[in-house]
Amino acid sequence: MSDIREMMKDKKRIVVKIGSSSLQHSETGDLDYTKLDVLVRELCNLRNQGKDVVLVTSGAISVGKKALSFQDAGEDNPIAVKQAYAAVGQARLMMTYQKIFAEYNQVAAQILMTKNTIVDNLNRYNAQNTFAELFKLGVIPVVNENDTVATYEIEIGDNDTLSAIVASLVKADLLILLSDIDGLYTDDPRKNPNASYIDVVNELTDELMEMGKASTGSDSGTGGMNTKLQAAKIAGSMGVDMVIANSRDIKVIHRILAGQKIGTLFTANVNEGFDLPLYVQQMHGH
Ligand code: GLU
Numbered sequence: 001m002s003d004i005r006e007m008m009k010d011k012k013r014i015v016v017k018i019g020s021s022s023l024q025h026s027e028t029g030d031l032d033y034t035k036l037d038v039l040v041r042e043l044c045n046l047r048n049q050g051k052d053v054v055l056v057t058s059g060a061i062s063v064g065k066k067a068l069s070f071q072d073a074g075e076d077n078p079i080a081v082k083q084a085y086a087a088v089g090q091a092r093l094m095m096t097y098q099k100i101f102a103e104y105n106q107v108a109a110q111i112l113m114t115k116n117t118i119v120d121n122l123n124r125y126n127a128q129n130t131f132a133e134l135f136k137l138g139v140i141p142v143v144n145e146n147d148t149v150a151t152y153e154i155e156i157g158d159n160d161t162l163s164a165i166v167a168s169l170v171k172a173d174l175l176i177l178l179s180d181i182d183g184l185y186t187d188d189p190r191k192n193p194n195a196s197y198i199d200v201v202n203e204l205t206d207e208l209m210e211m212g213k214a215s216t217g218s219d220s221g222t223g224g225m226n227t228k229l230q231a232a233k234i235a236g237s238m239g240v241d242m243v244i245a246n247s248r249d250i251k252v253i254h255r256i257l258a259g260q261k262i263g264t265l266f267t268a269n270v271n272e273g274f275d276l277p278l279y280v281q282q283m284h285g286h
Contacts, residue, residue, distance in 0.1 A: 173239075199264065212226040
């Protein structure tokens, strides 16, 4: 088992996903600057080791909502309200990231994606080229769904899935999902005291996938265990290993890459028949 963890040291292209609930103070919903700072510092340090790094970050909607002091922009169109929040919040979120990245002399870029970015061949090709060019330039792409234009019919929906799609698109060798859970358990540890922790998952069995479906997520993010297992399925099929770890201490990023047993590691099982654009096309947002 330790060999698998040792392999983490050789990872060259890493996608890190952080959820809204991990970026905010739970008491107020305001951004946790200490966490953001540690996150950015960790990512910059990976870049300084010559690794390619992508950050997939949520928070557009919740930051926008906060910025507008929860003003209600009209109950009659809840999607438009969220999209308005996202328009305000994405810019604010990015401004905050840019400031911190600049402190570490790192150039960051923003990439906002929709389902169509993957489904449409030309869009996908262009996005891939953009990522490739950014890596060559040593830039860290910061990715979110383009919530201001992605409507119900075309949305990816949650950033667990988005990060797995991005990791597949850029042919990353590792995806780290930072969340409010330690990793995968045999059952919900809050409900079942006998639930045991799983260190490595080599095969995503139907039983595991079913277990994920029964779980629930946190309040501010959109993903529970289900979306995380779906992400593992996408990433694994496309040859990307994935680790789910707790964002309580963001420094786990470098510990995971040092080969420490942290979080649950899902080893990739390449599925040659897996058609990413088709899979994304058939996905249903929520
Ligand atoms: N894209 C959404 C946002 O930035 C979040 C989706 C998610 O939390 O999974 O607000």
